Amino acid sequence: MRAEILCVGTELLIGQVVNTNATFLSRELAALGIDVHWVVTVGDNFERLGQAIAEAASRADLVLLSGGLGPTEDDITIEAIARYLGEGLEERADVRQHIEELFRKRNRPMNPTNLKQALFPPSATPIPNPSGTAYGLYAERNGTQFMSFPGVPFELEVMWRSWARPRLTGSGVIQSVLLKYAGIGESDLASKVSTYFQGTNPTVAPYASNGEVHLRVTAKAASSEDAEALLAPTVAALSAITPYYYGRNEETLPSVVGKLLLEHKQTVALAESCTGGLLASRITDISGASNYLVGGLVVYATRLKTELAGVNADWLAAHGTVNREVAEELANGARVRLRADWGIGITGWASNGPDVPAGDAGLVWVAIAGPAGTEAEAHRFGEKTPREVIKYRATQVALDLLRRRLLI
Ligand code: ATP
Ligand code: MG
Numbered sequence: 001m002r003a004e005i006l007c008v009g010t011e012l013l014i015g016q017v018v019n020t021n022a023t024f025l026s027r028e029l030a031a032l033g034i035d036v037h038w039v040v041t042v043g044d045n046f047e048r049l050g051q052a053i054a055e056a057a058s059r060a061d062l063v064l065l066s067g068g069l070g071p072t073e074d075d076i077t078i079e080a081i082a083r084y085l086g087e088g089l090e091e092r093a094d095v096r097q098h099i100e101e102l103f104r105k106r107n108r109p110m111n112p113t114n115l116k117q118a119l120f121p122p123s124a125t126p127i128p129n130p131s132g133t134a135y136g137l138y139a140e141r142n143g144t145q146f147m148s149f150p151g152v153p154f155e156l157e158v159m160w161r162s163w164a165r166p167r168l169t170g171s172g173v174i175q176s177v178l179l180k181y182a183g184i185g186e187s188d189l190a191s192k193v194s195t196y197f198q199g200t201n202p203t204v205a206p207y208a209s210n211g212e213v214h215l216r217v218t219a220k221a222a223s224s225e226d227a228e229a230l231l232a233p234t235v236a237a238l239s240a241i242t243p244y245y246y247g248r249n250e251e252t253l254p255s256v257v258g259k260l261l262l263e264h265k266q267t268v269a270l271a272e273s274c275t276g277g278l279l280a281s282r283i284t285d286i287s288g289a290s291n292y293l294v295g296g297l298v299v300y301a302t303r304l305k306t307e308l309a310g311v312n313a314d315w316l317a318a319h320g321t322v323n324r325e326v327a328e329e330l331a332n333g334a335r336v337r338l339r340a341d342w343g344i345g346i347t348g349w350a351s352n353g354p355d356v357p358a359g360d361a362g363l364v365w366v367a368i369a370g371p372a373g374t375e376a377e378a379h380r381f382g383e384k385t386p387r388e389v390i391k392y393r394a395t396q397v398a399l400d401l402l403r404r405r406l407l408i
Contacts (some may be wrong), residue, residue, distance in 0.1 A: 001035070001057070001061050001062055001168075002033045002035055002037050002061050002065065002326050003034050003035065003036050003037070003060055003062040003063070003171040004036070004037060004038040004039070004047055004056040004059065004060035004062070004063050004064070005022050005025050005026065005036060005038070005039045005042070005064050005066070005153075005327065005335075006039065006041075006042065006052055006053065006056050006063055006064065006065045006066070006385065007021060007022050007041045007042070007051070007065075007066045007067060008043075008065060008066065008067040008068035008077050008151070009017055009044060009066075009067040009151055010040055010044045010045075010074075010075075011079055012041050012042040012043075012067075013041060013042075013043050015068070019041060019171060020153055021066040021067070021151065021153055021156055021381065022041070022128070022151075023067070024156070024157060024160075025064050025066070025156075025160070026039065026167065026175050027229060029064075029197075030174045031125070031173060031174060032168055032169060032172070032173070032174075033167070033173050033220055034062065036057065037060065038058065038059070038060065038356075039240070040052050040055075040056065042177065043066060044076060045054050046073070046076050046079070046080060047265050048104050049068070049076060049077065049080040050080050050083055050084060052070070053065075053081060053084045053146075054084060055081055056144075057084065057141065057142070057144045057146075058326050060144060061144055061145065062144070062145050062168070062377050063144060063145070063146045063147070063365070064147050064148075064149070064164075065081075065146065065147070065148040065149065066148075066150075066151055066156055066182070066183070067150070067151030067203050067392075068080075068151065068378075069117065069134035069135070069136065069148065069151070070117075070134060070135075070148070070150070070151075071111070071113045071114045071117050071133070072190070073111070073117050075116075075320060077148055077247050078120060078121075078137060078148070079151040081121065081124070081137060081139060081146060081148060082120075082121040082124075084141070085121050085123060085139060085141055087121035087123060088121065088122075089119040089120065089121060090120065090121075090122055091115070091118050091119055092119075092126055092386060093118075094117050094126075095120070095126050095135050096118035096133070097265050097272050097274070098113060098128070098133075099114055099117055099118055099133045100134055101117065102132075103133075104132070107133050108258070110112075113292050114133060117133050117134055117135065117183040118135075118282055118377065120135075121137075122136060122141065123139060123140075124137050124139040125137070125138040125139070126138075127147070127148075127149070127159055127163050127270070128159070128162075128163065129150065129155055129158075129159055129313035130158060130159075130162070131148060131154065131155050131158055132152065132155045132323065134152075134155065136148050136149045136159050141398060144213070146165050146229075148241075149164075155298070156337050172221060172222050172223075173220070173221060173222075173223065173224055173227055174218060174221060174227065174384050175219055175221075175224060175227035175231065176217060176218035176219070176225070176231075177216075177217045177231055177248055177249065178212075178214055178215075178216050178217075178248060179214065179215045179217065179238050179239060179245060179247065180212055180214050180245070180246055180247050180248060180251065180252075181213045181214070181215070181241065181244040181245055182211070182212045182213075182244060182246050182253060182396060182399075182400040183243065183244055183390060183397075183400045184210075184213060184228070184405070185213070186207075186208040186213045186242040186328065187204055187342075189206065189244065190206050191215045192241065193215065193238060193286050194242070194374050195207075196234060196237075196238065197340065199222055199234070201219055201221075201230060202217050202218055202219040202230055203217070203218050203219075203235050204216070204217050204218075204234065206220070209245075210389070210392060210393070210396070211392060211393040211396030211397070212246075212253070212396060214316075214329050215238055216239065217235055218236050219231045219232055224305055228257055237249075240298065242372055242407075243404050243407060246400070246403060252286075253282075253396060253399040253400060253403065254285055254286050254315055254399060255283045255286050256403060257283075257402055257403050257406070258283070258286045258289060258292060258403065260289065260403060260407070261291075261342075261405040261406065262288070262292060262336030264341075265314035265407060266340075267293070267294050267340040267341050267342070267349065268283075268292060268293060268294065268340050268341070268342040268344060268402065269294040269295060269334040269335055269337075269338035269340035269342070269344075270293075270294075270295070270296030270302045270334055270343070270344045270345075270346075270392070271285075271294065271296065271297045271299055271305075271308075271309040271330035271331065271341070271343070271344070271345045271346075271348040272298055272299070272335040272344075272345075273299055273300055273321065273330070273346060273348070274346060274347060274348040274349065274350045274364060274390070274391065274394065275346050275391045275394050275395055275398075276298055276299045276391065277294065277296065277396055278299065278392065278394075279344065279346065279394075279395040279399070280293070280295070280296035280298075280396050282395055282399070283399075293340060293382060294338045294339065294340040296334070296338075297309055297333075297334060297338070299311075299330065302316055303323055303324065303385045305321065305329075305330065305347075307335060308333075308337075308388070309329065309330050309333030309337065309345075310329065310332075310333040310336070310337060311326055311329040311330060311333060311369075312329060315329075320355075320357075322347050322348055322349055322363060322365060323346055323347075323361065323366070323370075324365055324376045324378070326344065326345075326347050326365065327345045327347050327365035327367035328345065328367045328369070328374045328376050329341075329345065329365060329401065330345025330346070330347060331343040331344055331345030331367035331368055331369035331374055331376075332368065332369045332374055333345070334369070335370075338369045340378075341370065341371060342368065342369065342370045342402060342405075343368070343370075343375035344364070344366070344367070344369075344393055344398050344401075345365075345367040345368035345369070345376075345404060346364065346365070346366050346367075346398055347360065347364070347365050348362075348363055348364025348365060348394060349361050349363050350362075350364075350387040350388070350390045350391055350401070351390070352383065352389050359383070361383040362380055362381040362382045362384075362385050363378060363379070363380050363381075364378070364379050364381065364390065364392060364393075364394040365377070365378050365381065366397045366398045366401060367372070368398070368401045368405055370403055370405055375401075377397065377401065379393070379397055381393050
């Protein structure tokens with residue numbers, strides 16, 4: 001079955017409202033094994049909506065519409081579908097009753113314009129709306145099914161779950177696993193696994209995502225068990241790409257590092273400069289972090305790097321704040337002074353400024369101090385990269401370095 005999602009609303013076209021209904025319906029259809037070939041957004045314009053309906057009908061077996069079912073002048077979805085069906089509109093007594101009752105229950109006078117929401121083309125079936133006045137519409141023409149829902153996300157979701165989805169199940173499932181990798185770029189990972197991209201069931205698709213790379217492995221089958229069986233060998237092979245593979249689905253670098261520290265019964269302490277505490281913040285996003293995070297120093301001023309983390313003042317005066325030695329001394333200072341098994345030090349230039357040596361904006365040094373010694377890495381994230389991206393990437397590098405040390 002081939003589906004098309006048609007979202008109606010000028011507010012969507014001008015970026016005033018995020019089209020969460022399209023995302024919701026796309027996910028739901030994927031889970032049912034129904035292919036979505038088109039997602040179209042059109043404004044509250046009768047001609048263009050009519051054109052979009054006709055185009056959708058010409059290429060899809062199922063057209064899901066969202067929005068434009070309200071009582072006002074600009075809510076035109078039902079009229080546009082009626083025009084496509086070549087029908088007029090007639091009042092449905094049961095829908096009118098529902099609307100009148102809703103107003104009675106809410107103790108509000110009904111505006112006569114609300115009765116517009118009781119008008120449907122004769123061949124259509126109204127879809128009950130338990131939470132509002134806008135009934136949906138079901139219609140069929142030339143092998144294409146139409147289902148129209150209100151734009152209000154809560155109402156659309158309830159009507160989808162209670163009315164539409166049960167009528168569409170039975171066409172199989174699509175199941176996917178998201179595999180996550182750190183410390184490798186998208187193209188390097190892609191070239192390592194390129195043979196998998198040719199597969200059709202499961203399919204493998206790469207995504208770059210803020211300092212890490214994801215591979216989505218997706219299988220289509222009659223049942224959930226069959227989909228699992230199709231996924232298993234590919235997921236196993238792609239999870240064996242060490243040391244880059246770090247976790248799957250909802251796992252994150254902070255959650256995986258936390259799990260490893262718990263397993264080792266070890267702790268970590270931080271001395272952050274350019275990341276301003278972001279690493280501590282990300283680590284504490286995980287519940288149970290108090291079992292392995294001792295704490296962190298935010299040593300932004302040069303003076304504090306010495307006073308709180310013990311970085312050599314003469315070295316700082318002679319060589320500046322962003323170099324291997326400073327990162328290593330920050331990591332050691334955190335480890336020793338805050339008494340943890342591991343120490344992480346981060347120092348870098350998050351953007352250009354008067355103190356920044358030419359070409360060094362975006363340069364970050366990250367160091368890890370541990371039971372077997374200290375190591376540091378420099379990363380250049382780009383001179384024009386936004387500060388918050390550089391900070392986030394630096395925390396990704398730090399977490400990944402610690403993860404790798406914990407794997408040994
Ligand atoms: P109502 O009877 O409540 O007016 P409606 O079917 O006429 O419902 P719209 O007027 O198109 O729906 O939209 C109502 C509200 O729902 C919008 O103001 C917007 O906040 C939200 N909305 C509409 N379309 C979408 C969408 N595609 N994704 C997310 N929210 C949406
Ligand atoms: Mg409306």
